[in-house]
Amino acid sequence: MTTSPAETSAPSSAVPESGGGLARAVRRRLHPDPTVRRLAAITLVNTVGNGLSLAVSVLFFTRVLGLSAAQLGFGMTAAGLCGVVASVPAGRAADRWGARRVLVTLTGLEAVGTAGYALVHSYPAFVVLACAVAAVDRGSAAVRNALYAEVLPADRRVAGRAYLRVVTNAGLCAGTALGAIALQVDNRPVYLTAIVANAVSFLFVAVMYRRLPVLAADGPSARSDAEGSEAPRTKRRNPALRDGPFLVVTVLNALLCLQFAVLEVGVPLWIVHETDAPRITVAGTLIVNTVLVITLQVRATKGTEDPATAARVCGRAGLFLAASCVVIGLAHGLPAIVAAVVVLGGVVLQSFGEVLGQAGGWALSYDLAGERAHGAYQGVYNAGTAAALMVGPALVSTAVIGYGLLGWAVLGAVLAAAGLAMGPAVRWAGRRGRNA
Incomplete structure (x- = not known):
């Protein structure tokens, strides 16, 4: 998501009088850095979808897919292990091809994998898919953290991540509230809709990351052109x-x-x-x-x-x-x-x-x-x-x-x-x- 200079610097007087107080209150909550605001919008879309999925996933897996508690526990443990293993190569890929490019790819794959849960009809297929989704998800987390180093100045990275964590909590709360509605309805079509909605949110996030400019920075990590192209980097051992x-x-x-x-x-x-x-x-x-x-x-x-x-x-x-x-x-x-x-x-x-x-x-x-x-x-x-x-x-x-x-x-x-x-x-x- 991009924001034009006019949108970021419009004076309060430009807001209609009837909504001026609300608009000023909203502005006070927005981060002054436009890049952090873009990242916050991405984070909000992502975490609302995640919150919705987290609220319904256990019942979806047990009641819709028919998994037992033991089967679900084993599958999630295997998926967690795959997530641990995937983080290191995903980070290396970010250094080689650029964090934004890798993150767009991984987020798109996560959208496909999440939607795939709606098509699973056997336990082995569930385990394989859960492992793949977890690997992509944890890999995305590593690459996302590397992306913050590329788009935010060194002295603002930690504060920016703190702001994004606040947005994360707000998004998860909103998504969980939507999930509570699905739990109250409690039927297969609603659970499937929640899972597919989460998958769609990943597609939106991938597009938003694709439009996020990788800002040129001083020092050795700067990009070679003003449009943020991400040139491959030299292969070497993992430092x-x-x-x-x-x-x-x-x-x-x-x-x-x-x-x-x-x-x-x-x-x-x-x-x-x-x-x-x-x-x-x-x-x-x-x-x-x-x-x-x-x-x-x-x-x-x-x-x-x-x-x-x-x-x-x-x-x-x-x-x-x-x-x-x-x-x-x-x-x-x-x-x-x-x-x-x-x-x-x-x-x-x-x-x-x-x-x-x-x-x-x-x-x-x-x-x-x-x-x-x-x-x-x-x-x-x-x-x-x-x-x-x-x-x-x-x-x-x-x-x-x-x-x-x-x-x-x-x-x-x-x-x-x-x-x-x-x-x-x-x-x-x-x-x-x-x-x-």
Whole structure:
């Protein structure tokens, strides 16, 4: 989606008087950078479709495709593994052929794959398709992060990603609300419509990416012409896989990303099975987290342009996450209302840790990367995140929930250690850069 200069700079007086207040309120919410606004529009379309699909996918797979819970679990695990593996080559492809070109291709393939679910009639076909879609999806995530390095100046990448994460949360909420309508209707045609609508959203996103200009930038990563043509780059070994400090930061960030399994799996299971808190508290935790992320994510990026500061931000994130684990664990055995308040307090701490950890992690993923190899570095970094998202639910549901407060305390210690270890890892990276 493109925006003309006239559209971005029109004065308030140009708006009709009857709608002037609303227009000014909307403008205040828009990002001042036109490139970020374009990316925000793409993100909104993408996440509304994803939210719709996430809301209905489990029932679609089990009730429409007829899969058992065990079959679905195995298929999703296999798909998650494929997503981990796909991130690295996708990032390398972005360096070789340009992130925008690769992302348009992957997004188009994801549209086809998602629509393909409507044609699946056997379990082997489902597993193959799920693996293909997951590989394309996680590959797209790595390439998308590399694209941000190509279209945004270095000093605005992290703040831009924070703004896009706010849009992501808003889009997922809107898509989930649409999905709730589909769940209420609860029939095969509606579920198929939701899946196909998500596929169509990917097509729109592919077109919007295709029209996104890859801006010329100072330095070695600049494009060769004003129209953003993306020339192939020279083949060489993946530098990210030979960068020891970066690999350590990737692992530490993956450990911090276990927090998402805490919120999405651990907290609901804990509330329902191990506390007397009302079950509606599960929805309350998601609402609290979403509101805090939308409110705080952009602010959390301030000052993270410096790698040492970003590492300290990750350290604070680890401490907040550790505290949240202990607080959530303490809800066991408390009266219903008190337990609900304690869990919600733990989720508030988790949300603080989340926005800080994401801000610091984004900054380090760019600051420690080679400027001409953002695809390779983002591919490796995204593989670590994908691995955490894959193993996190099983780890939290067994090793944490099964051991009660002790399990929560051990997980908290792991998260704190991961965050605090970012400082030494970044100092190692700094020494290696000076000695190179």
